[in-house]
Amino acid sequence: MPDGMERRKFLKVLGAAGAGAGMLGCSPQGAEKLLPYVVPAEEIVPGLATWYRTTCRECPAGCGMEIRTREGRAVKAEGNSLSPISHGRLCPRGQGSLQGLYNPDRVPQALVRSGDELQPVSWSDAEDRLVQALAQAQGQAVFLTSTFTGALDRLVDEWCAAMGVERIRFDSFAWEPLRAANRMLFGIDAVPVHDFANAEVVVSFGADFLETWISNVDYAHGYSEGHAYNEGRRGVHVSVTPHQSLTDMNADVWLAARPGTEHLVALAIARSIVDQGLGDGGAAGAFLQQVDVAAAAQAADVPVDQITSVARAFANGGRSLAVGPGVSNAGSNATSVALAVALLNQVAGNIGQTVNFAQQELFANTGTYQDLIGLFDRIRAGQVGALLVHGPNPLHGVPLPADAAELLDNVPFLASFSSYEDETTARADLLLPDHHFLESWGDYVPRTGVFSLVQPVMLPVFATKQTGDVLLSTARRAGAPLPSAATTYHEYLLAHWQEVVYPASGSTQPFDTWWREALVNGVVTSPAAEPVAVATNAGALQQISLDPAQITGEGDYTLVVYPSIRFYDGRLANRPWLQELPDPVSKISWTSWVEVNPRTADALGLDTGSIVEVSTANGTAELPVWRHPGTRPEVIAIQLGQGHQALGRYASDRGVNAAAFLSPEVEAASGGVVWLQARAALRPTGRWERLPQGQVQETQEDRGIAQAVPLSEASVAEEHPYETEYYQLQAAGGLLPAVVDGAPSDFPPLGADYGEYGGEHPRWGMAIDLDRCIGCSACMVACSAENNIGIVGPEQVARGRNLTWMRIERYFEGEGDEFETRFVPMLCQHCTNAPCEPVCPVYAAYHTPEGLNAQVYNRCVGTRYCANNCPYKVRYFNWFTYEWPEPLNWQLNPDVTVRETGVMEKCTFCVQRIRGAQHDARREGRAVADGEIVPACQQTCPTNAITFGNVKDPNAQATQRSLSPRGYRVLEETNTQSAIVYLKKVLTDVTEV
Numbered sequence: 001m002p003d004g005m006e007r008r009k010f011l012k013v014l015g016a017a018g019a020g021a022g023m024l025g026c027s028p029q030g031a032e033k034l035l036p037y038v039v040p041a042e043e044i045v046p047g048l049a050t051w052y053r054t055t056c057r058e059c060p061a062g063c064g065m066e067i068r069t070r071e072g073r074a075v076k077a078e079g080n081s082l083s084p085i086s087h088g089r090l091c092p093r094g095q096g097s098l099q100g101l102y103n104p105d106r107v108p109q110a111l112v113r114s115g116d117e118l119q120p121v122s123w124s125d126a127e128d129r130l131v132q133a134l135a136q137a138q139g140q141a142v143f144l145t146s147t148f149t150g151a152l153d154r155l156v157d158e159w160c161a162a163m164g165v166e167r168i169r170f171d172s173f174a175w176e177p178l179r180a181a182n183r184m185l186f187g188i189d190a191v192p193v194h195d196f197a198n199a200e201v202v203v204s205f206g207a208d209f210l211e212t213w214i215s216n217v218d219y220a221h222g223y224s225e226g227h228a229y230n231e232g233r234r235g236v237h238v239s240v241t242p243h244q245s246l247t248d249m250n251a252d253v254w255l256a257a258r259p260g261t262e263h264l265v266a267l268a269i270a271r272s273i274v275d276q277g278l279g280d281g282g283a284a285g286a287f288l289q290q291v292d293v294a295a296a297a298q299a300a301d302v303p304v305d306q307i308t309s310v311a312r313a314f315a316n317g318g319r320s321l322a323v324g325p326g327v328s329n330a331g332s333n334a335t336s337v338a339l340a341v342a343l344l345n346q347v348a349g350n351i352g353q354t355v356n357f358a359q360q361e362l363f364a365n366t367g368t369y370q371d372l373i374g375l376f377d378r379i380r381a382g383q384v385g386a387l388l389v390h391g392p393n394p395l396h397g398v399p400l401p402a403d404a405a406e407l408l409d410n411v412p413f414l415a416s417f418s419s420y421e422d423e424t425t426a427r428a429d430l431l432l433p434d435h436h437f438l439e440s441w442g443d444y445v446p447r448t449g450v451f452s453l454v455q456p457v458m459l460p461v462f463a464t465k466q467t468g469d470v471l472l473s474t475a476r477r478a479g480a481p482l483p484s485a486a487t488t489y490h491e492y493l494l495a496h497w498q499e500v501v502y503p504a505s506g507s508t509q510p511f512d513t514w515w516r517e518a519l520v521n522g523v524v525t526s527p528a529a530e531p532v533a534v535a536t537n538a539g540a541l542q543q544i545s546l547d548p549a550q551i552t553g554e555g556d557y558t559l560v561v562y563p564s565i566r567f568y569d570g571r572l573a574n575r576p577w578l579q580e581l582p583d584p585v586s587k588i589s590w591t592s593w594v595e596v597n598p599r600t601a602d603a604l605g606l607d608t609g610s611i612v613e614v615s616t617a618n619g620t621a622e623l624p625v626w627r628h629p630g631t632r633p634e635v636i637a638i639q640l641g642q643g644h645q646a647l648g649r650y651a652s653d654r655g656v657n658a659a660a661f662l663s664p665e666v667e668a669a670s671g672g673v674v675w676l677q678a679r680a681a682l683r684p685t686g687r688w689e690r691l692p693q694g695q696v697q698e699t700q701e702d703r704g705i706a707q708a709v710p711l712s713e714a715s716v717a718e719e720h721p722y723e724t725e726y727y728q729l730q731a732a733g734g735l736l737p738a739v740v741d742g743a744p745s746d747f748p749p750l751g752a753d754y755g756e757y758g759g760e761h762p763r764w765g766m767a768i769d770l771d772r773c774i775g776c777s778a779c780m781v782a783c784s785a786e787n788n789i790g791i792v793g794p795e796q797v798a799r800g801r802n803l804t805w806m807r808i809e810r811y812f813e814g815e816g817d818e819f820e821t822r823f824v825p826m827l828c829q830h831c832t833n834a835p836c837e838p839v840c841p842v843y844a845a846y847h848t849p850e851g852l853n854a855q856v857y858n859r860c861v862g863t864r865y866c867a868n869n870c871p872y873k874v875r876y877f878n879w880f881t882y883e884w885p886e887p888l889n890w891q892l893n894p895d896v897t898v899r900e901t902g903v904m905e906k907c908t909f910c911v912q913r914i915r916g917a918q919h920d921a922r923r924e925g926r927a928v929a930d931g932e933i934v935p936a937c938q939q940t941c942p943t944n945a946i947t948f949g950n951v952k953d954p955n956a957q958a959t960q961r962s963l964s965p966r967g968y969r970v971l972e973e974t975n976t977q978s979a980i981v982y983l984k985k986v987l988t989d990v991t992e993v
Helices: 007-025 123-137 150-163 176-186 216-227 262-275 282-288 293-300 304-314 334-347 369-380 404-410 467-478 489-505 511-521 538-543 576-580 598-604 711-719 725-732 778-787 794-798 865-869 911-923 936-940 957-962
Strands: 050-055 064-070 073-079 111-114 117-120 141-145 165-169 191-194 201-204 236-240 253-255 320-323 355-361 386-390 414-416 442-447 450-454 523-525 557-562 594-596 610-615 620-627 635-639 679-688 708-710 764-769 807-815 818-826 845-847 853-855 946-950 980-983 985-987
Touching (some): 150 467, 216 236, 262 293, 262 334, 594 598, 711 985, 764 957
Parallel strands (some): 141 165, 201 320, 386 414, 557 635
Antiparallel strands (some): 764 946
């Protein structure tokens, strides 16, 4: 040390010199400019969030959405609590929507093809090229769109009429059999709204209503209200399917019917209801006399006594609901399945009760798969001179003719409005990229009487242009007058709402005032519609086939393909959060797999990860095996959504396009896709690979992680909660108040001796009801979005290095075909006696006065002792500094530190939200109200399974839930005194309803 210099001063100088050197020599970007708000926008306050309400457009459900923005950029998506579709919740797809907005592989501007390359072009030039191409098409132009509603649907129709363009609508999942059955049986070409909240008994015939079927967030919310345990009662869910999706995993009873026989089971249940005198067959009585219950049970391989039991429970006076078919069982008889399900609902008295035709899911003007096949036939015949595409990506996700790609290449002019260079867009001559829905004006009508607004929450990220504005501009350039005088789509939208929505709302306010309120609320509802009298056409019942679906081809196994809760039909496969999210069924990410029954796998010598060759008459691919007990032995299953040849860097090239295994077969009765059609062969290759799997342990090994209790025991315990063994053990350990005269004496619960965490400080805790958790994993994506959790990729996931702060553990309980599935959200337990804290050599892990187990990132040196000592394994180590390619880094939450290499990280109970609410309360001179602090996982949960709050408050919702006789703590024998109480799942049988 230099003479005369104190140690403190020396370190100061050394630190300053090192910092300067770091800024000069290590900065990869150089200087950046800070631009102040000279004239800030009225609604923007730097440092504070601004919220906008809009509508999610990641799938056709149309959930209401709230977007949190900071300094002009969207950072988090939430559900709109005013929306009757979302109920303030979102599914994984909605939570991942920001990665569509900021995706680095979006088409950045208008592009035109020059040889084999796409070149930038001005929007004026691009629109002129479109007008010229339509003129050259000489009346043979076609506009292929997905199903629009509201103002855009009207504008497209007007534009097509003015420009001489034919419009064809197509959606991968358009539920054609449902629409056809309702048209044939009731004379209504639509899908009714299904009231799961008032259905005590639900029987699903292949409809994955918790994942992709029609409106999964609304239906999951209603399902939890009608099905979950409440005051001694609980609903029952029966699944009739040869393969279990996530929805079927939540069923209380699985009737593993042979593929293509679901309609026979539905008819047998209806016949059994009539035979037992529990329902009136009415006009259907004569038809049901043709149904032999024993023969149907034998054909479906379902015990007769189970059909009888389900029939007895289902006929409960209009408080039951049958739904189906879905994609997985849409075979050559899909309309027969839909007719049988509608008949079953009618016999049980559900029409007008839980099946509501007064409110309809608006699918009446939706096209069919037959229309798409007809389009390719016309292209083959040279009858299409120009093709415009907005929405569908027909070259991926549905079965197509073998020459489909070649046919598109032969269209004289192809224009795409897609924001991404997908398989279809990659062949386009002109790209006119639309705004992302979070940059757009628009509206959407998800069901009768619900008008949901789409409004921009920020300026466009790229030089894209809204399709509505392109249509208006090209009509003016072509001299084709439209009925509207609007010059912008915003003007067109405003006029449409003034003409259509404003009168329907019944409001007496001036339009300008009403419009401003509509923008604030994000959704407008019209008065409730009068009940619709539904008459049954008995003649339509004769269209129901009494034979199983036709499944053709060689091979020993029936191939089932089913949609993905993460990617829908594959359109969302370029979202890294969704790719890294473990599939709720298999826990596999980033790739495709084939699901095989364990008995079948044993016979073939296959383990999870074994590579097999799957082949049908239409395609062959090598896939890893996942042993799924929820699959019949003669069935194999592959999920849709992966296998893109384009769409961007995050669309996994490790997967397969499951639709390529199928032929372009159309169901004659409805015009829909025949998804259940092929037999397949399996050939072991002898190879094995480690899968990118988030969970490899399929059972609990008797550790009591996911506990359950029969309905009878839960009801008795609820009547005498303080006499239960659980309560007595907790009270003896000081974790619950002592019982005096049959009642709890003093609060606080969950730790009467708080030590240094006592006094005026709250004790934050959480209650998670496993009877409400459906395993959808929306909470995992919400946590990643809120807390800036990095994407590690398939290779690192395969090595167990995923970073998600919470996970949904999925366990199978039971042996062979007699098993049940349990889901457990697992996150940091914020233990009172936290094992991670005393082993940290640098005191990076510590406890706050509020009982939070905190982590100081700047102290952490990455010894990982804390992770080794955590019995719950909820601490995660950053092996690398994970990068966010521009502009994906715009999604980062400025309230949360972005962690780098060598740091341990974990759930914080969204401490930034806790501190924000505390600061607001302190500024307003009040206490934090119960329910004011909502962590991201709780906020998005469609089933209200998670409750957070101050468990020292006896009136807090989290406290009240924690006092349930079903309460327990995971690994309680370790005496960690965790802050999370789980409520046991309740097991129900059809005989108990």
